[in-house]
Amino acid sequence: MADQPQVELHLLTLSHPCLTAKAALERKGIAFEEVVLPMGNHRDEVEAIYGEGRRTVPAMIIDGEQVHGSTAILARLEELFPENSLYPEGIADAVREAELWGDGEYQDLGRRLPWAALHFRPEATGSFAGARPLDPAGVDFAIQTIRGSWKLHSISAERTAADLAGLPAMVERIEGFASDGLIGGPDPTAADLQIGATTRILLTIGDLEPVFDGTTIREVALRLFPDYPGKIPAGAYPAGWVTSG
Numbered sequence: 001m002a003d004q005p006q007v008e009l010h011l012l013t014l015s016h017p018c019l020t021a022k023a024a025l026e027r028k029g030i031a032f033e034e035v036v037l038p039m040g041n042h043r044d045e046v047e048a049i050y051g052e053g054r055r056t057v058p059a060m061i062i063d064g065e066q067v068h069g070s071t072a073i074l075a076r077l078e079e080l081f082p083e084n085s086l087y088p089e090g091i092a093d094a095v096r097e098a099e100l101w102g103d104g105e106y107q108d109l110g111r112r113l114p115w116a117a118l119h120f121r122p123e124a125t126g127s128f129a130g131a132r133p134l135d136p137a138g139v140d141f142a143i144q145t146i147r148g149s150w151k152l153h154s155i156s157a158e159r160t161a162a163d164l165a166g167l168p169a170m171v172e173r174i175e176g177f178a179s180d181g182l183i184g185g186p187d188p189t190a191a192d193l194q195i196g197a198t199t200r201i202l203l204t205i206g207d208l209e210p211v212f213d214g215t216t217i218r219e220v221a222l223r224l225f226p227d228y229p230g231k232i233p234a235g236a237y238p239a240g241w242v243t244s245g
């Protein structure tokens with residue numbers, strides 16, 4: 001491998017695209033400094049460093065070069081450090097296409113569905129910080145945070161029901177990626193890292209267990225991201241909203 005670069009990764013601890021970027025750096029064997037930003041204020045901080053309009057994490061500075069966004073980070077790491085390829089020869093274009101699909105609507109589900117479920121089980125919010133179910137004062141605080149998140153991510157009951165109704169078709173598509181050899185192999189691809197991270201977050205929602213039961217992406221998500229916290233017990237969403245295809 002080339003000389004070790006100087007790398008700073010700006011992130012939020014529980015963010016799934018940040019898990020993707022971290023896992024890519026680890027897979028490439030690159031040491032990096034994690035700069036954990038405070039949730040909520042991170043947008044302004046990212047913009048101050050990376051420039052106007054760049055308000056999301058992950059974002060990376062590698063030997064002075066700024067790279068913003070998970071897919072851009074993975075692509076740049078691959079260019080600089082081709083070893084342990086994330087886009088293996090022969091399937092590189094298909095992996096990239098699957099990764100980009102994973103960076104779209106599926107990644108957004110990872111931002112909406114946990115907050116949507118927590119609305120119905122606010123006491124479970126503490127589990128994302130490794131804590132026990134919250135006491136009543138904690139639940140009051142969590143409810144405020146959850147309301148803020150519904151607003152920020154434009155979550156509504158109608159949208160949640162639609163997201164849940166669309167999920168089995170997405171999982172079927174992901175299993176198609178597995179059949180095509182784009183995910184699920186022993187060496188993670190960019191598609192594994194991108195789609196696996198979102199899936200890992202969705203697996204914190206007990207109601208979604210039947211949707212992922214027996215799938216390749218469930219195994220990938222738990223293998224690549226074993227230590228993600230959080231558990232929202234089954235029975236959160238209203239009956240009938242979750243279908244398993």
Ligand SMILES: N[C@@H](CCC(=O)N[C@@H](CS)C(=O)NCC(=O)O)C(=O)O
Pocket residue numbers: 012015016017018043055056057058068069070071103107111
């Ligand atoms: N598709 C982008 C999405 C990044 C993204 O939306 N990150 C969230 C955290 S999961 C964020 O920073 N959101 C702040 C905002 O939307 O203002 C990527 O993969 O880098």
